[in-house]
Amino acid sequence: MMTEGVSPIKILLVEDNPGDARLAQEALKEAKMANDIHWVDDGVKAMEFLRRQGEYQDAPRPDVVLLDLNLPRMDGREVLAEIKTDPDLKRIPVVVLTVSEAEEDILRSYNLHANCYITKPLELDRFMEVVQQIEDFWLTIVKLPPRD
Amino acid sequence: MGSHSTDGLHISDLIDIEVLQALMEKFSLATSTPTALLDPMGNVLVATGWRDICTQFHRVNPETSKRCLESDVTLANSLAKGKKYNIYRCKNGLVDVAIPIYIKGVHFANLFIGQFLTDKPDVDFFRQQAREYGFKEDDYLQALSRVPILSEQDVRLKLDYLSAFAVFLAEAGLNKIERIKVMESLEERVEERTRDLKEAQATAQKLMIEAQEAYRQAQKAKEKLEETLTELERSNRELQHFAYVASHDLQEPLRMVSSYVQLLQRRYQDKLDDDANEFIGFAVDGAARMKRLIQDLLTYSRVTTRGGKMETFDSGTALDQALQNLQTLLQENQAEVNRGELPQVTADPGQLAQVFQNLVQNAVKFRGAETPRIEVAATRGEDGWVFSVSDNGVGIEPQYFDRIFIIYQRLVSKAELGGTGIGLALVKKIVARHGGRIWVESTPGKGSTFYFNLPERRKKP
Numbered sequence: 001m002m003t004e005g006v007s008p009i010k011i012l013l014v015e016d017n018p019g020d021a022r023l024a025q026e027a028l029k030e031a032k033m034a035n036d037i038h039w040v041d042d043g044v045k046a047m048e049f050l051r052r053q054g055e056y057q058d059a060p061r062p063d064v065v066l067l068d069l070n071l072p073r074m075d076g077r078e079v080l081a082e083i084k085t086d087p088d089l090k091r092i093p094v095v096v097l098t099v100s101e102a103e104e105d106i107l108r109s110y111n112l113h114a115n116c117y118i119t120k121p122l123e124l125d126r127f128m129e130v131v132q133q134i135e136d137f138w139l140t141i142v143k144l145p146p147r148d
Numbered sequence: 149m150g151s152h153s154t155d156g157l158h159i160s161d162l163i164d165i166e167v168l169q170a171l172m173e174k175f176s177l178a179t180s181t182p183t184a185l186l187d188p189m190g191n192v193l194v195a196t197g198w199r200d201i202c203t204q205f206h207r208v209n210p211e212t213s214k215r216c217l218e219s220d221v222t223l224a225n226s227l228a229k230g231k232k233y234n235i236y237r238c239k240n241g242l243v244d245v246a247i248p249i250y251i252k253g254v255h256f257a258n259l260f261i262g263q264f265l266t267d268k269p270d271v272d273f274f275r276q277q278a279r280e281y282g283f284k285e286d287d288y289l290q291a292l293s294r295v296p297i298l299s300e301q302d303v304r305l306k307l308d309y310l311s312a313f314a315v316f317l318a319e320a321g322l323n324k325i326e327r328i329k330v331m332e333s334l335e336e337r338v339e340e341r342t343r344d345l346k347e348a349q350a351t352a353q354k355l356m357i358e359a360q361e362a363y364r365q366a367q368k369a370k371e372k373l374e375e376t377l378t379e380l381e382r383s384n385r386e387l388q389h390f391a392y393v394a395s396h397d398l399q400e401p402l403r404m405v406s407s408y409v410q411l412l413q414r415r416y417q418d419k420l421d422d423d424a425n426e427f428i429g430f431a432v433d434g435a436a437r438m439k440r441l442i443q444d445l446l447t448y449s450r451v452t453t454r455g456g457k458m459e460t461f462d463s464g465t466a467l468d469q470a471l472q473n474l475q476t477l478l479q480e481n482q483a484e485v486n487r488g489e490l491p492q493v494t495a496d497p498g499q500l501a502q503v504f505q506n507l508v509q510n511a512v513k514f515r516g517a518e519t520p521r522i523e524v525a526a527t528r529g530e531d532g533w534v535f536s537v538s539d540n541g542v543g544i545e546p547q548y549f550d551r552i553f554i555i556y557q558r559l560v561s562k563a564e565l566g567g568t569g570i571g572l573a574l575v576k577k578i579v580a581r582h583g584g585r586i587w588v589e590s591t592p593g594k595g596s597t598f599y600f601n602l603p604e605r606r607k608k609p
Binding site: 017019020026091124125127 | 400403404406407408410411414
C-alpha cells in the first residue's frame, strides 16, 4: 500500500516500558503503511519532542501520538492535557493506550479530548489488530482537509 | 397450743411456790385445815397446817411413817389413773382428800387436804396405836383432840376453792410462760430472720461480685473476639488485596512473555527446526493458560473488592447476557436452553450474569452423549428466590458435592476440559456476597441441578 511520493507516517510513541515499546515498534514494522517511529520514555521528553526543545531540536512533527498513561516525571494525562490546550499541537491526533476499560471510562470523564482509546492488548495478535486500527485511523485522518 | 406449750414444764415453773406456801398457810390457819401440794412424782412442794399427830408422831415413828408414805402413794396412784377426787382413810386412822390439778389437760400436781377426821375419833383405836408404837398416850390423845372433824361437804368446798385457786395461779403462770415463749420465739425468729437476711445479703454480695467478675470476663472475651474479628477482617482484606495486586501485577511480565513468544512464533516459525517449533508451542500455550488463570483470579478477587451496585432488575436479562456471551459454545454443542418465569431481583447485574454464565457453561462442558438440554428456573422460597440450573449432562458423584465449589479443585484433568478450576468457586463467592448459598443435586449419568438462593434484601430505613 506504500504510495510513491507519500512520506511515511511519523509516529511518536510515548511508552516507559521498553518491552511494550519494542513490541509496538515490531508490530508497526509489519504494518502495510510505511512509518517512521520515534520513541520517548517519559512525558517530559514527549513534550520536548513535540516542541522541539532540548535534544529534540530537529525532531519531526509527528502525524500521530501513541500515548501510554503511566509515565514517569509527567504522566499521560498531563501530556494529553497539555497537547490539547496548546494551539500549535492540539490538532495532532492522540491515541491513548490504557490498561483497562475501567480506566478508559475514567479518562472519558476527564474529557481530555483524546482522539482514540485503545485498551492495552496482551496477545501479539491483538497488538497487530491495534496497529491495523491505527492505520485505518490514519487513513481516515488523511482524508480530512490538508494539514497546516 | 395444746399440751405442747407445757412440755417439760414443772408446776414450780408456773407458780411461785413460796407465795403459794404463804397463801396456803393463811388458808390453813383460817380453816384449821392442813394442805399439801405434791408434784406427780410425789415430791412435797407445799405443806401447811400439818397436825402435831402427824408431824410429831406418825411421821416420826418408822413404822407409822412407812404407812404415811404408803397412803400418799396409793392416793397419788389412784389420781394418776385419772380419778378426779379421792377420799382416803390413811392407815394411821386419819382422812386425806386429794384432787389432781390439770393445766391445759396436763396433770401437773396433786393437791391434798388431810389429817382430819370425818367423825368423832375411835379413841380406843388411837390408844391401841399409842401402845403399839410407843407414843406417850396423853400427848398422843391430846394431839388427836386437836385434829379437826370436817364434814365431807366442808372438805369438798375447801378443796374446790384451793384447787381452783391453784389452777388459776398455774394458768396465769403458764400464760406468762407462753407469752415469754412467744416473745422468745419471736426474738428467735427475728434473730433467725436477721441471720437469714445477713446470709442472703452475703450471698447477694457474693453473687454480685461473681456477676461482676463474669461480666468482666465476658467483656474481656468480647474484646478479644472483637480484636480477633478485626484482625480477621484485616487479614482477609489484606489477602484480597494481595490476590488482586498479585494477579494485576503478574499481568505485565506475563504480557512480555506471551507477546514475545508469540512474536518468536510469528517471525521464526519456518526458520527453526521442529523441536524449536514444539518448544515455542508449549511456551505460547503455557502463557495463554496462565493469562486465563490470572484473569480468573482477578475476577475472583474483584467479586468483593470491585463488586458493582445492587440494583432491582429482571433476572431474565442477566441470563440473556450470559447466553449471549456463550453464543459460540451453545451453537457448537447445539445446546438447548429453556427458561421458566424469572423474577425481578435485587442484585449486582453483572455478577448475576456471571453466575448464570458459569453454570450454563459448566452444564454444556460436562455434557453427556445426548444434546445438552438446560433448564433455568426460579421458585419462591421462604427467604427470597431459589434459582436452579439443571442439565442432562454427566452428573457428579455425591462425594464431590462440596469439593466442586472450592477454588482450584477440579474433577477432570486439564487435557479433558480446559477450565481453570475457578468457575464454581467464583459463583459461590458471588452468591455469598448476595447473602445466599449454592448447592447441587445430581445423579451420575443423568444430570445435575445447581441451586442458589438470593435472600430478600431488607430495605434500609
